[in-house]
Amino acid sequence: MTQLRSQENSYNAGKLQVLEGLDAVRMRPGMYIGTTGVRGLHHLLWEIVDNGIDEALGGYATELIVTLHKDGSASVWDNGRGVPVDEHPQYHITGIELIYTRLHAGGKFDNNNYAYSGGLHGVGASVVNALSKWMTVDSFRDWAHYQMRFETVWDEKEKKWHAGKPVGGLEKLGNTRKRGTLVRFMPDENIFTEDHRFNSETVSRRLRELAYLNKGLKITFVDERAKEDDKKQMEFCYAGGISDYVKYLNLNKTPLHADPILLEGKKDDILCTVAMQYTDSYTESVFSYVNNIPTSEGGTHEMGFRTALTKAFNDYARKIGALKEKDANLAGEDFREGLTAVVTVMVKNPQFEGQTKGKLGNSEVKPAVEAIVTGQLYEFLENLKNGELAQKIIEKAVKSAKVREAARKARDVARQRNSLEAAPLVGKLSACTGRKPVENELFIVEGDSAGGSAKQGRDRHFQAILPLRGKPLNAEKKRLDQVLQNEEFRSLITALGTNIDEDFDISALKYHKVIILSDADQDGAHIRAILLTFFYRYMKELIAQGHVYIGMPPLYLVKRPGGIQEYAYDDKALRKLTEGKKNYTIQRYKGLGEMNPEQLWETTMDPANRRLMRVTLEDAAREDEIITVLMGDKVDPRREYIISHAEFNREDTFEQHAQAQMN
Numbered sequence: 001m002t003q004l005r006s007q008e009n010s011y012n013a014g015k016l017q018v019l020e021g022l023d024a025v026r027m028r029p030g031m032y033i034g035t036t037g038v039r040g041l042h043h044l045l046w047e048i049v050d051n052g053i054d055e056a057l058g059g060y061a062t063e064l065i066v067t068l069h070k071d072g073s074a075s076v077w078d079n080g081r082g083v084p085v086d087e088h089p090q091y092h093i094t095g096i097e098l099i100y101t102r103l104h105a106g107g108k109f110d111n112n113n114y115a116y117s118g119g120l121h122g123v124g125a126s127v128v129n130a131l132s133k134w135m136t137v138d139s140f141r142d143w144a145h146y147q148m149r150f151e152t153v154w155d156e157k158e159k160k161w162h163a164g165k166p167v168g169g170l171e172k173l174g175n176t177r178k179r180g181t182l183v184r185f186m187p188d189e190n191i192f193t194e195d196h197r198f199n200s201e202t203v204s205r206r207l208r209e210l211a212y213l214n215k216g217l218k219i220t221f222v223d224e225r226a227k228e229d230d231k232k233q234m235e236f237c238y239a240g241g242i243s244d245y246v247k248y249l250n251l252n253k254t255p256l257h258a259d260p261i262l263l264e265g266k267k268d269d270i271l272c273t274v275a276m277q278y279t280d281s282y283t284e285s286v287f288s289y290v291n292n293i294p295t296s297e298g299g300t301h302e303m304g305f306r307t308a309l310t311k312a313f314n315d316y317a318r319k320i321g322a323l324k325e326k327d328a329n330l331a332g333e334d335f336r337e338g339l340t341a342v343v344t345v346m347v348k349n350p351q352f353e354g355q356t357k358g359k360l361g362n363s364e365v366k367p368a369v370e371a372i373v374t375g376q377l378y379e380f381l382e383n384l385k386n387g388e389l390a391q392k393i394i395e396k397a398v399k400s401a402k403v404r405e406a407a408r409k410a411r412d413v414a415r416q417r418n419s420l421e422a423a424p425l426v427g428k429l430s431a432c433t434g435r436k437p438v439e440n441e442l443f444i445v446e447g448d449s450a451g452g453s454a455k456q457g458r459d460r461h462f463q464a465i466l467p468l469r470g471k472p473l474n475a476e477k478k479r480l481d482q483v484l485q486n487e488e489f490r491s492l493i494t495a496l497g498t499n500i501d502e503d504f505d506i507s508a509l510k511y512h513k514v515i516i517l518s519d520a521d522q523d524g525a526h527i528r529a530i531l532l533t534f535f536y537r538y539m540k541e542l543i544a545q546g547h548v549y550i551g552m553p554p555l556y557l558v559k560r561p562g563g564i565q566e567y568a569y570d571d572k573a574l575r576k577l578t579e580g581k582k583n584y585t586i587q588r589y590k591g592l593g594e595m596n597p598e599q600l601w602e603t604t605m606d607p608a609n610r611r612l613m614r615v616t617l618e619d620a621a622r623e624d625e626i627i628t629v630l631m632g633d634k635v636d637p638r639r640e641y642i643i644s645h646a647e648f649n650r651e652d653t654f655e656q657h658a659q660a661q662m663n
Contacts, residue, residue, distance in 0.1 A: 022101065022130035022163035026152075029191055032127045039618070041192045042202055044131060047124030048076045048183050053210060053292055055080030056217050057346075061180065066207060067222040068198050075184035082141030083181050085170060094170050096137050096148045100129045101164050125183075129164035131191050138173075138182040145173045152188060161190070200225075200232060205622060208236045212248070213292050213344060215241030242275040242342040249287075249621060250340050252628045252637045253279040256396075257389050263376035269348055270368040274305060274376075276341035278393055281632075282479050283537050284336040285624045288343040290350045290360050296617040297544050299353075299360025301345045304369030306332050312377040313397065322394045333502060334397040334404060345369060358544075358617075407481040407501075429495050430455045430465040442466060442495060442511035443551065443605070446518040446527050449593030450600075454517070457597030458605055464511060466495050471527065475534040476631035489534060500538040506545060514542065515612065517551035517604065519591040532615065533631050536623065544617050552611040553595070553604045557587040567603050569611060 025032055033040040045066075055061035061080035068074050084095030091098055103126050129135050129150050139146045149167045154160075189196045200223045211219045216239060223232035238244040246260040260277040288295045288302045295301070310332040317323040317330065345365060353361040381390050434440050442464045445451045451467025458465060472488040480501055483489055493500055497510040516531050518524035528550065535542055542548055554567035558577050568574035578584060589595065595603070604610050617623065629637045 022103070022126060023160075025103070025127050025130035026161060026163050026191065029131055033131070036191055037194050038199065038202075041187055041196060042198065042206075044128045044185070044187060045074050045076070045198065045203065046206065047128050048074075048185070049207070049210070050292070051125060051183075052076055052078030052080065052181070053214060053217075055181075056214055057292075062216070063218045063220075064207075065220045065222065066203065068200065068203065068225055069184075070224050071186070072197060073184055073186040074198055075182060077180060077182040079180040082139040082179055083137060085139050085141065085146045094148070096139060096146070096170060097166055100125050100135065100137060100148075100150060101166065102126060126164065128183075128185055131188055132164070132185040133188045135164065135183065135185040140176055140178040140180050140182075143175055143177065145176045145178070147171050147173055204232075204234055205619070207234075209245075209294075209621065210292060211236035212238050212242055212245035212342075213289060215239065242273060242344060245342050246275045246277045246340055249285065249342075249625060250277055250279055252625070252632055252634050253281055253340070255279050256338070256392055261377075261380060263373055263380070265372035265376060267368040267371055268364065270365055271346035272301070272369045272372045273344045274341060274373060276339060278396065279338045279340060281338045281476075281628075283476070284333070284338070285340045286336070286343065287341070287621045287624075288345075288360075290345055290347055290352075292344075293350075293352075294618075294620065295352075295358050295360050296620045297359035300362055300366040301343055301360050301369050304366040305341070305343045305373055306336070307366075308370045308373035308377065309335055312374050312381065313393065315378075316381045316390060317394050317397070320391070320394070322398060330397050330401050331404065331502075334400040335393070337396060337400040343369075403479050403481055407479070407484060428467065428469070428491060430458075430460075432458075432460055432462050432464045434462045437510050438512045440464065440511045441513040441515060443515050443517050444468060444492065444531065445592070446524060447591075447593060450517070450519075450591065453593065453595055453597045453600045454605065457599075457601035459601075463605065464495070466492065468527065472530050472534065474530055474631050475537050476627060480538070483534070483538065492534075496539075496542075498539065498542070504539055504541060506541050509542070509547065512547055513549055513612075514547050515549045515551045517553070517592065520553060520555055521590070524591075529630055533627050535615075536627060540617070543615050546614055546616065548615040550613040550615065551604055552613060553589065553592055553600075555589060557589070557599075558584055559587070560584045 029036050029040065033043040049064065049066060052061060052064045055078050056064070058080075061078045063079045065077045066074070067076075083099060087094055088098050091102075130152075132150075133152055135150045137148050137150075148170050150164045151167050152161055152163045153165050155162055187196045203223075204221050207219045207221050211217055216237065218235065218237040221232070221234045221236070226232045240247075243260045243262050256278040260275040262273075262275050264271075264273040266272070286298075286302065286305070288298060288305075290299070290301065310329075313335045314323065314329045318325075323330070345360075347360075347362055347365060349362075351361045353359050380386055432440055439462050441462060443454055443458070443466070445454050445465055445467045448467055448469060451465055454465045454467075468488050470488055472492075473483060473486045475483050475489075484493075484500075495510070496514065497508045498505050499508070514535075516528050518527045532548075535548055552569055554569045555571075556568040556574050558566045558568060558574070560566075560581065561583055566577055568577050574586070578586070592600065592604075602609060
């Protein structure tokens, strides 16, 4: 019988804690920005940038300047209306103070000020203030320059920090012809303990994306932290909007037509714009956005687009006789083979769902997008000048259907236990005894030697081992039927239990952690790239739901007198272990096979000690671009990328650029 706890720890009203103002944000920052790691740090900047973008969406601003300053702070200026400085009739404080110190205060809750907006809808500005050491807000409006400063201050009496307190009130600094808002803030290193420096590449990439999504908007990015002779200033402005974006995404592919197909319209207050271009590749690349927010998991807008595309092209194929009356309609994936498309919608009250809140859930969006795309696509196909291109697309789809049928037959064969499960996996997969997929892990290990150590060192209750005895195919260059003929991939598909492509079923997943474990050298990096490409192209949901990881084995073993042994996972850690010390020896691991089972368990497989990186889909367009560069047909872009980025002893190679994050 359970013994009740002493009444001395009684729960009464006196034990309740009330957090005033922005203090609640500092107490639980993850509730507002997701994480206090690098992603959360950049989330602060995106919130302020989004406010400027919203001014542009409303037709009030044409330009943004984003600056990373030498002191570690960041600033965003837009030439919009400027933050209100007059006194609020109910709260009797200025508009600036209200917006930056009160949660859920702003002009985005009705549709009068901003018909469409992103960000945290009135929470973002105050959250950034709460998680900063200081913030200054300059408002240029009514021919005057106003400024207000906020600081996070220490209360000696209460022994706690108070977030985002106004310092000195609102100041009028003078008269000006300038207009807009300038926000500068310093992220608090007490919150962002992992890293409080902004990444220049991450910032420039997102700003470029926003410039594509907001046609004609000029965005300037300045990084003052670079050396004087290498001071970074970049300007993004695209008159073609998302049409230019699609061309950019296809730079390393071979398009079938020069100019993207542009479809746009409005229905029931929902704005939809689609740019699409076909290439000679075998995979589709569809990227979608809602109010400038990336939706890596898709949603109702993507469903509407796919449905419309399939219907319009099937109708056209019948009209020109490519499909006879007795023929079945072609499938949607046939018309999407080789397609690169950007789908954007503007929705007044978007509702997000999914593992990473990256999926649009509004049911009314699907029929609206479907109607807009269907109508526009019919017009495009009926235009005689587009006849040659339309014919090419239909021919490509018919060919795809034949290959898909061959792949279907291959999958049918793959379902037969004798040909797929029993044969290739006999003596290969070392399954675990646990029957709870949520607790089970599958290690995909490079080579028999490492596989043998992993099998002996693992905890067989929840860890399974699948050694790769040969190098799998590059899925980027092969059709699905060819992928299914590869024994290594067939073994992997069977081990996971989910099937692939259109038959993929995440509910059948046998292992909720799928861990790629390869050597820290060029061959190991290639294996990781091949496997990640396969997962991205044919099991994308596996990554989207956070099931794919990269194992991080140590590079060095440091031995010191007295039997002391310590592991270093990179060169920086090695320097730290050996700095100022004498009488030590260093063993460099060239491969996992050099470790005995006990060492492999201790350093790489034991959940208490190991280091894993989770692969995510935070920036799907960037991931697609890198996969195309690294695994596609064009040699020069691949060579340039590898020269610029590849350091096989570090954690920032392919996996980090595929948005892998420390688990």
